[in-house]
Amino acid sequence: MHIPFSPPDIRQEDIDAVVDVLKSGWITSGPVGTQFAQALTEYCDAAGTVLVNSCTAGLELALVALGVGPGDEVIVPAYTYTASASVIHHVGATIVMVDVAPGSYFVDPSTWENAITERTKAIIAVDIAGVMNDTTAIYRAIENRKELFHPTNSLQEKIGRVALIIDAAHSLGAVRNGAISGSVADLTAFSFHAVKNLTTGEGGALCWSKNLPVDHDDFERTLRILCLHGQDKSALEKMNAAAWEYDILTPAFKWNLADIMAALGLSQLKRYPEIISRRHEIIDRYDDILSDTPTTSLMHVGEDFRSSGHLYLLTLTGYSVAQRNAFIDDMYEAGVSCNVHYKPLPELTAYQNLGFSSADYPQALAQYTSEVTLPLHTCLSDEQVEYVASTARNLILK
Numbered sequence: 001m002h003i004p005f006s007p008p009d010i011r012q013e014d015i016d017a018v019v020d021v022l023k024s025g026w027i028t029s030g031p032v033g034t035q036f037a038q039a040l041t042e043y044c045d046a047a048g049t050v051l052v053n054s055c056t057a058g059l060e061l062a063l064v065a066l067g068v069g070p071g072d073e074v075i076v077p078a079y080t081y082t083a084s085a086s087v088i089h090h091v092g093a094t095i096v097m098v099d100v101a102p103g104s105y106f107v108d109p110s111t112w113e114n115a116i117t118e119r120t121k122a123i124i125a126v127d128i129a130g131v132m133n134d135t136t137a138i139y140r141a142i143e144n145r146k147e148l149f150h151p152t153n154s155l156q157e158k159i160g161r162v163a164l165i166i167d168a169a170h171s172l173g174a175v176r177n178g179a180i181s182g183s184v185a186d187l188t189a190f191s192f193h194a195v196k197n198l199t200t201g202e203g204g205a206l207c208w209s210k211n212l213p214v215d216h217d218d219f220e221r222t223l224r225i226l227c228l229h230g231q232d233k234s235a236l237e238k239m240n241a242a243a244w245e246y247d248i249l250t251p252a253f254k255w256n257l258a259d260i261m262a263a264l265g266l267s268q269l270k271r272y273p274e275i276i277s278r279r280h281e282i283i284d285r286y287d288d289i290l291s292d293t294p295t296t297s298l299m300h301v302g303e304d305f306r307s308s309g310h311l312y313l314l315t316l317t318g319y320s321v322a323q324r325n326a327f328i329d330d331m332y333e334a335g336v337s338c339n340v341h342y343k344p345l346p347e348l349t350a351y352q353n354l355g356f357s358s359a360d361y362p363q364a365l366a367q368y369t370s371e372v373t374l375p376l377h378t379c380l381s382d383e384q385v386e387y388v389a390s391t392a393r394n395l396i397l398k
């Protein structure tokens with residue numbers, strides 16, 4: 001038996017939807033993408049959505065749209081995947097890294113607040129494992145430092161404070177305080193990478209909030225143009241109108257999502273509530289089976305929140321990195337692929353070369369040291385769920 005960590009759950013209806021696009025005569029960005037973007041806007045209770053070819057592109061698009069660049073600072077947690085921070089580097093801004101709270105995967109609001117300077121333009125918070133950040137608390141932290149904010153363009157001026165961007169690679173469908181992921185932060189970037197809850201193979205989306213002080217139609221057009229070479233007409237518009245002529249308004253990016261992939265996303269979104277429910281069933285079962293072991297798992301449900309159930313993060317109390325790694329090897333021997341989320345950014349060469357050191361991020365390092373992520377996906381049978389958790393339990397109690 002081999003239980004993979006996170007295989008894609010592709011059903012016949014997904015395949016049929018992709019085949020329909022392949023046969024339709026229009027395979028790049030077009031009508032199916034428009035439908036998928038609209039469906040996401042509704043599902044996320046957002047003002048609008050632009051599809052992109054990755055969450056990374058979505059995060060960078062957010063920074064570019066806000067006009068963040070050299071001389072600006074953007075704050076990001078040390079405990080995340082590289083994409084949350086690399087986009088700051090891509091636009092030429094300065095990465096300001098903050099540590100997570102003790103025993104937590106999240107940054108304390110006071111830590112965000114203390115990191116804000118006159119140069120800060122945005123915070124990128126990460127909805128790790130599909131648990132939403134408390135955006136109310138982050139907005140309060142931003143508000144407390146409002147007098148430091150120095151806008152350098154008209155959008156920043158209209159917003160009037162540091163912008164809140166969420167790396168929501170994990171949190172499609174998560175809720176907190178009655179608000180769904182995508183509706184509360186200024187800008188929210190989702191990932192549809194192969195290992196995420198909803199997948200288009202590679203892909204992503206950037207949503208923006210109804211509270212963002214922009215003309216929503218204009219903003220959508222601006223984002224679309226940024227994603228398509230800065231060209232004033234889409235490929236479909238050029239063809240439909242038999243109007244070949246176009247202008248390039250700005251030397252921009254190539255971040256659009258093809259309809260082949262949008263079809264996969266739209267098809268999966270139709271059964272997405274079911275996907276989240278099944279993930280929560282598995283989380284509950286893992287929690288039950290591991291309840292008598294010296295471990296703690298990240299909470300996916302609380303009084304005021306329910307996650308998207310993306311990752312099962314388990315802390316093996318007292319384990320060193322070597323012991324944790326040996327546990328992962330033993331699980332693999334028993335046929336179960338596990339993972340670690342995440343090796344903190346200061347542990348990685350790229351960020352060390354930028355001057356970051358784990359000595360300054362002790363809580364992130366502590367979280368990483370004894371963390372293991374168990375497989376959590378909708379291809380797992382009930383028997384496999386029992387097997388994963390009981391195998392882990394036996395190894396821990398051995």
Ligand SMILES: *Cc1c(COP(=O)(O)O)cnc(C)c1O
Nearest residue numbers: 054055056081083169191192193
């Ligand atoms: C997967 C992931 C990303 C990147 O998503 P892509 O769609 O591959 O660009 C960013 N942040 C986090 C936390 C992720 O897990």
